[in-house]
Amino acid sequence: MVNENPDNLSLVVKDKIYLSDESGIIAEVKSGNVLNFSLSDENIKLVIAGRSFVSNIFFIESATDNKILQVDEKKYRGKLKVFNLNNGIKIVNELKIEDYVKGVMTREMPVGKGSDNYNALKAFSICIRTYAFNRMAQKRDSFDLFPDTRDQVYGGVISETDYTNQIVDETAGQILSFDDKPAQIFYHSTCGGYTEDVQNVFNSGPIPYLISISDGNDPYCKISPRYEWSEKYPEALFINRLFAAGLLDNSDYSIKNISVESRFESGRVNELKINLINTVGQMKNISLFSNNIRSVIKTADGNSILRSTMFNISLDSKKNVLIGGKGFGHGVGMCQWGAIGQSKQGISYKEILNHYYPGTKIILIND
Known part of the structure; x- marks a missing residue:
């Protein structure tokens, strides 16, 4: 699958191609032409330079000697299959393993x-x-x-x-x-x-x-650029991560303590426990487990999940959450x-x- 679910799609032909449906080749298309696909009931309508075709499936393959298919800025081996599935246009690259x-x-x-x-x-x-x-x-x-x-x-x-x-x-x-x-x-x-x-x-x-x-x-x-890493979260940011994950009903909490309750034999965190208190003195305990920790906490900049669960965690004097870890991935x-x-x-x-x-x-x- 190389594209999925649009209701219309345009592909620019960069080199000569053969266009087929289930009956066989229906057109030879020169470089520079645009293939305009759109949904048509349960089928797909294709318009090329004013000519229209309707089918439930189209195949696009190279008509050049090197058999490399060029559409838009991409190049593929094999052929592209374009079809309507669940009211969306799908494109699949069919090729050898x-x-x-x-x-x-x-x-x-x-x-x-x-x-x-x-x-x-x-x-x-x-x-x-x-x-x-x-x-x-x-x-x-x-x-x-x-x-x-x-x-x-x-x-x-x-x-x-x-x-x-x-x-x-x-x-x-x-x-x-x-x-x-x-x-x-x-x-x-x-x-x-x-x-x-x-x-x-x-x-x-x-x-x-x-x-x-x-x-x-x-x-x-150890030669990996991601072998060791660190993250620093202001308390409010860390609490907002818990709130965003649906683990708190609001963000009016402060952290009392945070600790690793258990680890797997590898050293990765199995259970992370966070003790919090809200503005009226009510306590809240949250436990995060295994790989779910990565998706809840994320990196401090929020751009990705936490690099790994092999880490140590602590609070500094200003209640920043400090994480020092190793590795990248599951x-x-x-x-x-x-x-x-x-x-x-x-x-x-x-x-x-x-x-x-x-x-x-x-x-x-x-x-």
Whole structure:
């Protein structure tokens, strides 16, 4: 899925294309033309240079030798499918899984310079492919994957590099498996020294290969720019975060105490307890748990969720809330910067995968 839910849509053709419906090719469209889509009852109406077409589905594919489709400022492999679903125009990029992996690589992982990240990228290409293979098996309605953080960030051809494409080609068809089934894949930027058990973060039971492990005595991910971080919240701002999350009926409270009540073995916060008092002396106790802490507290600037739950927290003399933490992300599965750290030390991609997904093995699939 590369676009969803508008009731009208215009695409500028940047190179010659074939336009098809379910009956076959209905037009060859030259560069510079505009495809104007709009809803028409349960179908879609398409207008090109004064010509109109109506169908429940249209296909757009390249008519050039390189088979790269160019519309607007984007480039895609495969073809685009345009259709009406639930009274909204949807556009899906249909392509081979290997081409999808190529479009994700640089959007989800630092490429680095030279060959330092080579084995990390090789391991990561297998993670991307395994994740996509699992989603394809789930048979979502009319598409397999979102192109953003709801699944994996996909940028099409414009995000590819020759270097990362070569790496994808080298691992073509390889996925991770456990007990002869495709492995469930999670990954994150920086674990901060320890990864996390999947059941402590997501609505899941234990999974044997998604467990808390050390990232080394001198953590491999220590090279991450997000390995250590800090946040400072004026008391009023912190209370407003609790109010915005629906945990307080108003913001007329002050903080009496804030403490970590329990941690997981990894060091991440399991329960954060906040004691408050309002203007008439009534006490209020709030507990936040696990990954929910990140979405409630957010960063001080409010631009994103808190980097991780691996942190210490305190009140200073002016009642500012101070947080000092490590890591970035939920902590489950492969630590990307840890993988990069291992790659820089010459550790193979298979060893990297075995470190973060112990007990899994690599198998081959057909595209």
